[in-house]
Amino acid sequence: MASKIFVRPISIAFNAFRNYSSSSKLVDVSINDKTGIATVTMQRPPVNSLNYELLIELNGAFQDLGSKKIKGAILTSSLKTIFSAGLDILEMYKPKPERANAFWTSLQDTWITIFNTPYPTVAAINGHSPAGGCLLSLACEYRVMVNNYTIGLNETKLGIVAPFWFVASMKNTISNRESELALTSGRLYKTDEAFKVGLVDETAENKEDALAKAEKFFSRFDAVNPIARFLTKQELRGKIVKVGRKTFIYKIFRKFQICMMTRI
Numbered sequence: 001m002a003s004k005i006f007v008r009p010i011s012i013a014f015n016a017f018r019n020y021s022s023s024s025k026l027v028d029v030s031i032n033d034k035t036g037i038a039t040v041t042m043q044r045p046p047v048n049s050l051n052y053e054l055l056i057e058l059n060g061a062f063q064d065l066g067s068k069k070i071k072g073a074i075l076t077s078s079l080k081t082i083f084s085a086g087l088d089i090l091e092m093y094k095p096k097p098e099r100a101n102a103f104w105t106s107l108q109d110t111w112i113t114i115f116n117t118p119y120p121t122v123a124a125i126n127g128h129s130p131a132g133g134c135l136l137s138l139a140c141e142y143r144v145m146v147n148n149y150t151i152g153l154n155e156t157k158l159g160i161v162a163p164f165w166f167v168a169s170m171k172n173t174i175s176n177r178e179s180e181l182a183l184t185s186g187r188l189y190k191t192d193e194a195f196k197v198g199l200v201d202e203t204a205e206n207k208e209d210a211l212a213k214a215e216k217f218f219s220r221f222d223a224v225n226p227i228a229r230f231l232t233k234q235e236l237r238g239k240i241v242k243v244g245r246k247t248f249i250y251k252i253f254r255k256f257q258i259c260m261m262t263r264i
């Protein structure tokens, strides 16, 4: 059974660019044929915690969208009050080595895929978004967040050291100073606080409002050459991805295990 986790659980084969809709178990993907905007919806109750299977489906969804002529993709959640609770704690508790390896690799791969998409991306954050949930949104180019939820990289509060790419994603979005203050204290921001420091770009009244604002973001690129846009994005984000790829995940994982064990 161990080998099962190395096989991509979803296979989405589509021959049309538009009129596309796919719902695997954990991620729903739909493309609006009028607007050309894709919506990728995480649907893993109760809290969209990121386990191996959800990460693999997310990665597959964003990769597959790369071969479609879409205007942009929105990442959101089907849950009422949670965007994502971050990494699934159960993946980190006494993991089998093969599973742990596959899990950390899938997390890094998913981050790289979303961080690097050729098309524009927006996170419509319709609920709490701590730790790995925040990371997912930081991988997108733009964040719209519904009022009265929390977001941030709270790893230090959990006795975990946030890996390089978590830190780099934060620093790619807010200032170095604010990142240092936020990460060392494990700060979770309320929506309005996140907006003030630029962690989110817009606030919204509810999910519909967030989706509408996300859609509007894509119109900024109506008169922009998509290849020039992508190459510019790569110019800005490429170095972070390069260093991120070199991260030795086992070393980080051991660090995490030691931290967790000392807390027990």
Ligand SMILES: CC/C=C\CCC/C=C/C(=O)SCCNC(=O)CCNC(=O)[C@H](O)C(C)(C)COP(=O)(O)OP(=O)(O)OC[C@H]1O[C@@H](n2cnc3c(N)ncnc32)[C@H](O)[C@@H]1OP(=O)(O)O
Residues within 6 Å of the ligand: 046, 047, 049, 081, 082, 084, 085, 086, 087, 088, 089, 090, 128, 130, 131, 132, 133, 154, 155, 158, 160, 161, 162, 163, 252, 253, 254, 255, 256, 257
């Ligand atoms: C090797 C190490 C290297 C790098 C480290 C990587 C960095 C780590 C990143 C992470 O993402 S670690 C995970 C951090 N996540 C959190 O701190 C969030 C914890 N959860 C919450 O704060 C809340 O649950 C909430 C998301 C705000 C939702 O609150 P709510 O009151 O709506 O629900 P409740 O708390 O009752 O939870 C419902 C249900 O879900 C389970 N749960 C919650 N979070 C997780 C999770 N991250 N993984 C797995 N399961 C989670 C919770 O236990 C409840 O389960 P139950 O109903 O069975 O009791």
